[in-house]
Amino acid sequence: MIDYMALLTGLISIVIAITFGVYIRRKSPGKGEMVEIAGYIRKGAMTFLNEEYRYLSIYIIIVAILLYVGSLFSRGISSYTWIAFVFGAILSALAGNFGMRVATLANVRTAKAVEDDIRSGFKVAFSSGAVMGLIVVGLGLAGVSTIYIIFSSLPPETLSNIMFGFGFGASSIALFARVGGGIYTKAADVGADLVGKIEAGIPEDDPRNPAVIADNVGDNVGDVAGMGADLFESYVDSIIATIAIAVMFAALGADIVLLPLIIATIGIVSSIIGILTVVAMRNNDPSKAMNWGVIVSAVVMMILAGTAMYYMGMGGLPVGKDSSGNLVKVPWYYVYTALISGLFAGIIIGFSTEYFTSDKYSPTKEIAKASTTGAGTNLITGMAMGMLSTIIPIITVSAAIMIAYYLSGLYGIAIAAVGMLSTLGMTLSMDTYGPVADNAAGIAEMAHLGKNVRKHAEHLDAVGNTTAAIGKGFAIGSAALTALALFATFTESVGNINMEISDPSVTVGIFIGALMPFLFSALALKAVGGAAEDMVNEVRRQFTEIKGILEGKAKPDYNRCISISTNAAIRKMILPTILAIIVPIVVGVTPGLGARAVGGLLAGSIASGFLLAIYMANAGGAWDNAKKYIEDGNYGGKGSDAHKAAVVGDTVGDPLKDTAGPSLNILIKLMSIVSLIFASFFIL
């Protein structure tokens, strides 16, 4: 019953998302130059997606065959796993595709709507965010419940393996969307900035810059589709991990097995209420409206979840077995507290992100001040602040898992991840709003819309920057907690082998695991660096060869820049993809390493990946805002030496926060899920 209800809720969420989409489509896109520019952006985005799908389908086919063949060799891999894998991949791709289509409709409509007032524009932009939010949770929950409904009669290990296949599919899309999208967006952005702002001295979002369309496409590719796929993965993985832990303990009782579906269902309802609150509010402050939305959905979710669990858990909830195999039951509020600890951890990480990246607080201000003594001190201070900013998230997640574990065992850790992601429908709406507003501001600028329109659009963009930063922190935190849940599932699933930390195979596993995020980041940064260089050379070429381009008399060749970004994104993803999948398998089957080393590998990769991701996201965000703070007239304002120094910091921070950092979210989840699927091949 509960599983069907979850499926239904998922479908309702999809319907509402589509409704929002139709609402946006019916809005006026304006006319003239703005429509033309939006057309370029939309076409560029679709070009990237189509190119990505070509490679993606090859990848999906190869992995599906691999899984199928694997199932012939080991009973540990179900013969249905490959189907679930394809299903998961398709759903995630669908979510990203739909979200991005709507986002590329909404940007120009937002620019048009702000002609009236801020509020109208905000409504369009936020609605397109809501499409992404609701389609992700809708397809996610519908997908997981479908898998559960079809396969729940199979033995626990088989069911789990099939579900992991679904998660693996979602991970794969996320990898392509996040890593590829990240490379795309920053190759364009860095390239555009380097020549445009620094050399040619033309402003951001100037249509004379040949890379400017690619830059705006990138916002959609990276921040809309990439972010959506990342969180789709976290969302389904957290639910899957919880169900797997519950069924693998065997006979914990249907209630506790289905609890994550109940929570997710409640979460969607709460998110919809939150979204409607935002849309309905007659408040002219978009930031306040969204904050209210988040608060409303969190409170509704806490009340409904508490009520549901109170009725479910009258006689205590079973969360595990003790060493003699007896069920351990705990009061319902133990599990509830574990759930809430995740929810709160997400909120605290969001606040911490804001503190470290907003120019209202001292870290960003210090970076701005350090810019007065040059790019060197700007960069050193930014790095220091980024590293410092890892404390709160690490301590918060540590505290959450300790609380969850002591109250409800490993099940508690998984349910904490579900709790953190339960109101994703609302939070992702807010995250996706950002890049749409950013695009709208870009279009307003490029199409030379009226001063008032541009001011409104820029205000929406500024709000979006804050929500985007918070969203990034949330995405990292939830990736870490989800990966920890998968890690707990892994240690559970390989049974009683000894994973002593003093065992050198475990230590070596930790070393290699901690190495992976460095390696992954290096490849991502190299890809951006290389593609940005190509972009710079192309832009320089156009500036020299196409006469009249800087006077605005001739049109730059946007497509060349788009294809530089697209090609770089696709080609440079192959090696990281292979690494993320191969390394856990190789470690697992190598004599002397084996499953114990994989345990170390996962723990090491989560710790190092979490830290690096936070560092990169926050340093990048702070550099960005330090630059904006100076542009607001501090330390000499635009054009001053301090500003030039801050632009360098921002350029460096861009690929850190939007390419390398986010790709680590995927890496740590993907390695965990690969280990889970192939665990039966590992040497114990």
Place this chain on the structure above:
Amino acid sequence: MIDYMALLTGLISIVIAITFGVYIRRKSPGKGEMVEIAGYIRKGAMTFLNEEYRYLSIYIIIVAILLYVGSLFSRGISSYTWIAFVFGAILSALAGNFGMRVATLANVRTAKAVEDDIRSGFKVAFSSGAVMGLIVVGLGLAGVSTIYIIFSSLPPETLSNIMFGFGFGASSIALFARVGGGIYTKAADVGADLVGKIEAGIPEDDPRNPAVIADNVGDNVGDVAGMGADLFESYVDSIIATIAIAVMFAALGADIVLLPLIIATIGIVSSIIGILTVVAMRNNDPSKAMNWGVIVSAVVMMILAGTAMYYMGMGGLPVGKDSSGNLVKVPWYYVYTALISGLFAGIIIGFSTEYFTSDKYSPTKEIAKASTTGAGTNLITGMAMGMLSTIIPIITVSAAIMIAYYLSGLYGIAIAAVGMLSTLGMTLSMDTYGPVADNAAGIAEMAHLGKNVRKHAEHLDAVGNTTAAIGKGFAIGSAALTALALFATFTESVGNINMEISDPSVTVGIFIGALMPFLFSALALKAVGGAAEDMVNEVRRQFTEIKGILEGKAKPDYNRCISISTNAAIRKMILPTILAIIVPIVVGVTPGLGARAVGGLLAGSIASGFLLAIYMANAGGAWDNAKKYIEDGNYGGKGSDAHKAAVVGDTVGDPLKDTAGPSLNILIKLMSIVSLIFASFFIL
């Protein structure tokens, strides 16, 4: 017998070091301006040391009291541990002090000697390196053997604890010397570069720059005293860890307990032979001469150690006990291979460092190329290369500990560390040569010596840059391996508690452990950033207020700059010091965490610290050499846009490679040794 022989060898090494010192002192220091400048540098270095000693003595007294009080509360801490602590601290301080005194004599004498030819100058500079190399191993081995001779009749746990006290003392000095010295040197260097090179357009090492003396003092403080103390610590810790593992397995037999002393003795003999080879060679290529020295000492050491172990291990060497408590004996060549695996790991890491930082190879060339598109791409590419460069060291150390463990258990891991550090006398001579040559080139430049002299001095400096980079890699690798040996000792010493990686307390330990290097680096970078800003403002002030300074008519106030660096170094070290000591203790005594979490803490800190240190050292080295590569006339040469971009990269890399990175070597060892000493207080 063996212990007395080790003591004697240590003393002989000290005598030879003093002899080299006397030889240098007798050389002519030249006359006029060069003597004056060298006097400033020497005085500045001593000012820093004296200031450091003031704080250091307070710290030593507090910790000694803490250890004494601790011994009253727990039998786990010996009542002699505090004495060993003070002893270790004094020996390390002595080594640093002596080495730095000689280095500040040798710099100007090198500059004088190159008047004749390169070879004469090289001999002086390398001899002063040999002083540092031999005094460090001499005092290290003499100190450990003395402790062993006095206390070996006590129970194994007590003896171990006393030895850890000795290591803790060495760690403490290393912390002050490395972290303080690192902050000092880079505050001066970055400050000098920012205003001098970038703003005022005057070359490096120009006496018109008020921060230039502080910069040259910094080379001595950071690269001579800091490096020496770091390796002194690794050297004694590796020996101590091996003895501790041997005695704690109980009755492994005197041979195996004293093996590290035998190896160290043989290592000193081999180093002396290597050093004499370098000094005696009539080769005009300093780089080749030193390479021969390294090869000779490594080969001699391998032959002698093999012979000794062959005779010791006729009936097999006991390396541990099996689960039923029986001695496990292995053939002598098992242990020998473990030893050699460490030695080779050190060499491989050295090569890897050279590959990633020398402008002969593609990574540095790519960074130089990326500079043509601006500081942004220079920085992004450098970061990517630095991250990529972590692969070989991580895989190498992983392979070494796997080999060592499978052949000789945890004892094997410790003996591998001893093997890596056995020929430290030779390698440290080579490392210390670098900063002396650097100073000599600086003095030649500042004192406007003849063109030929400067060319010779610069050649010596260039060779020194390569050896310094290799030395840095070696220092990090040996710190990691030593920390792993201490970690193995820790897991052994807390006995049979379960440190399952799936236990959330262990996971949280790994998280916090992995966090610590980020935190430590952040504090170090903030300190440099802040002090560099002060320095910049001071230099700017002098340029405006002291008339005629840029025309060379008025003298800058060097002392103001020296005291800015000194104060920053001392004040900004307090928080990191407290953190490194307090965190392991707090984690160990916190309910819910305890000894298991400390296990995770150490593993996490070693993995993350090792990675970050390699990343920072290599990225910094590569930025430095990319700049020099451009200065050699590539991509437009000095003054081009590419050069300006590369200068920014170098400025950022400086505190990474010389402050934050090296301080992590200390952090990971210090946390391990603190955990070992206070283990008896931890919750099991």
